Amino acid sequence: MKALRTPKxxxxxxxxxxxxxxxxxxxxxxxxxxxxxxxxxxxxxxxFTTKWYAKILARPDLLKSLWNSLWVALIVTAVSLVLGxxxxxxxxxYRYKGRIFFTGYISIPFVMPWLILGIALLVFFTRVxxxxxxxxxxLAHISFDVPLVAVLVASRLHQFDPNLEAAARxxxxxxxxxxxxxxxxxxxxxxxxxxxxxxxxxxxxxxxxHFVIGQQVTFPIWVWxxxxxxxxLPIINAVSSIIVVVEMGLIFLAEWIRRRGAGGEEExxxx
Amino acid sequence: MTTATLSHTHRRHRWRLTFQRxxxxxxxxxxxxxxxxxxxxxxxxxxxxxxxxxxxxxxxxPIFTLDNYITFFTSPIYLKTLYNTFIIATGAMILLVIIGxxxxxxxxxxxxxxxxxxxxLLIIPVEINFLIRIFAWKIALGGNGVINSFLMQLGVIQxxxxxxxxxxxxxxxxxxxxxxxxxxxxxxxxxxxxPQSVIEAARxxxxxxxxxFRHILLPLSVxxxxxxxVLVYIPMLGEFAVPALVGGPSGYMLGNVIESQFLSAGNWGxxxxxxxxxxxxxxxLVALVxxxxxxxxxx
Numbered sequence: 001m002k003a004l005r006t007p008k009x010x011x012x013x014x015x016x017x018x019x020x021x022x023x024x025x026x027x028x029x030x031x032x033x034x035x036x037x038x039x040x041x042x043x044x045x046x047x048f049t050t051k052w053y054a055k056i057l058a059r060p061d062l063l064k065s066l067w068n069s070l071w072v073a074l075i076v077t078a079v080s081l082v083l084g085x086x087x088x089x090x091x092x093x094y095r096y097k098g099r100i101f102f103t104g105y106i107s108i109p110f111v112m113p114w115l116i117l118g119i120a121l122l123v124f125f126t127r128v129x130x131x132x133x134x135x136x137x138x139l140a141h142i143s144f145d146v147p148l149v150a151v152l153v154a155s156r157l158h159q160f161d162p163n164l165e166a167a168a169r170x171x172x173x174x175x176x177x178x179x180x181x182x183x184x185x186x187x188x189x190x191x192x193x194x195x196x197x198x199x200x201x202x203x204x205x206x207x208x209x210h211f212v213i214g215q216q217v218t219f220p221i222w223v224w225x226x227x228x229x230x231x232x233l234p235i236i237n238a239v240s241s242i243i244v245v246v247e248m249g250l251i252f253l254a255e256w257i258r259r260r261g262a263g264g265e266e267e268x269x270x271x
Numbered sequence: 272m273t274t275a276t277l278s279h280t281h282r283r284h285r286w287r288l289t290f291q292r293x294x295x296x297x298x299x300x301x302x303x304x305x306x307x308x309x310x311x312x313x314x315x316x317x318x319x320x321x322x323x324x325x326x327x328x329x330x331x332x333p334i335f336t337l338d339n340y341i342t343f344f345t346s347p348i349y350l351k352t353l354y355n356t357f358i359i360a361t362g363a364m365i366l367l368v369i370i371g372x373x374x375x376x377x378x379x380x381x382x383x384x385x386x387x388x389x390x391x392l393l394i395i396p397v398e399i400n401f402l403i404r405i406f407a408w409k410i411a412l413g414g415n416g417v418i419n420s421f422l423m424q425l426g427v428i429q430x431x432x433x434x435x436x437x438x439x440x441x442x443x444x445x446x447x448x449x450x451x452x453x454x455x456x457x458x459x460x461x462x463x464x465x466p467q468s469v470i471e472a473a474r475x476x477x478x479x480x481x482x483x484f485r486h487i488l489l490p491l492s493v494x495x496x497x498x499x500x501v502l503v504y505i506p507m508l509g510e511f512a513v514p515a516l517v518g519g520p521s522g523y524m525l526g527n528v529i530e531s532q533f534l535s536a537g538n539w540g541x542x543x544x545x546x547x548x549x550x551x552x553x554x555x556l557v558a559l560v561x562x563x564x565x566x567x568x569x570x
Binding site for chain 1: 291292295296298299300302303304306307310311313314315317318321370373374376377378381383389391392393395396399400401402403404406407408410411417444447448451452505506508509510511512516526529530533534539542543546549550553
């Protein structure tokens, strides 16, 4: 058997080992210790419990932060989808002078470090005199979600034959009707996948939110402040485990929808 | 009906289509254009402007000055932090390439059965809340954390390894965890793009496995390498949550200085100036990479 251990075997072994240790180990530890009956997260194992999960419900501040994150992310996703799809249309479906400029203009925020975006928006809101609140958080999240949606939907639109819509127009459709009946069904999977990712980005956004939130609390901000108090750690652990499972579920859903739309031929939305 | 009226209707129809097309384009461009202008470009401009304003603790006056930039470049502490940031990001980048390249090579050139499933599994954790993942590493790396208590129970070590948490090492480990997928994928894509016929030709002409790697695969994967460096190095330079949670005093980075200028020291002018220094370094690096990568392609 030893003789069969080719370079391919060792490369495979190496790949799985790196993924197990560097990528998945902390997540597995996190979920495992959410069932540990102790506030100190170290071995030896102190016994199985689900009490940390029960305690989540006894923390109104935590529930409130989750609720805030949820509705902020829903509004952000809805507005970003509208603006992002419009931008994607302008990036991919029309030929005009300045198209390259417009594409760069929309894409630059996509590569800007979030820290820089966060402080720039803090300066802006304060100088203009807009009170920091969840409203400014929504405005800030939209400004990084619009480029995300635009880039993802535009890449799908690039594969779309514009003659299809032109044909619909020739056959008497109005512009909105042609979009609704022809273009939209084709780009719908990309829009849904972009919407799920945009939701995820907003729900998880910590860096930008940290600067523009003022006194209110979203879930990542709650985690950030709770991390300072050791007695909170098992509860963070439990709620994190739930969110890890839910988020993985959402990603699988997004990927499944996208693959169904693309006939499973192109690469993942995630890269 | 005569041909004249037909062509007239036809022309009017075409004119209407052209008009609707321009109207459609305008309606598509303007809403996102205005939003991004007001909530991205205007704020960036304002930040640039106040980096030249006279600024102190909780004060900011619209008087032009270069003091904020001078303060940064004459302070040994800030320069030390700049150096630290550079060391941590560069160290993590080098390790990322060393760790990630063989994985990309394996996935792209050795034909594993489940290439896309493995890539997918590599990328999923990226979507999990980042603070939660940093917190998970804290549990793993701490003095009485999982790795230390595991190694001590095995008898490998007597004392907990102190350098695992609150150190540059800890920051680098978490950064590697965070960015590994973004390094693997561009290298994977460029390695996969190399036609098999090129490799077979080299093999027919008597090249060894090493020669093929050294003279074909490695040079042709350089664009992917550069792409991953742009994608990963820039955000690592601007990191602040990772050093704040696992870095301790020795792992302090420029991002932490910027954050504290805004949220505790109250010196926004200085904070903005440091932000722009960071941004300028980033842009120079990108330009450099593009230039080198461009030259590389010419060769």
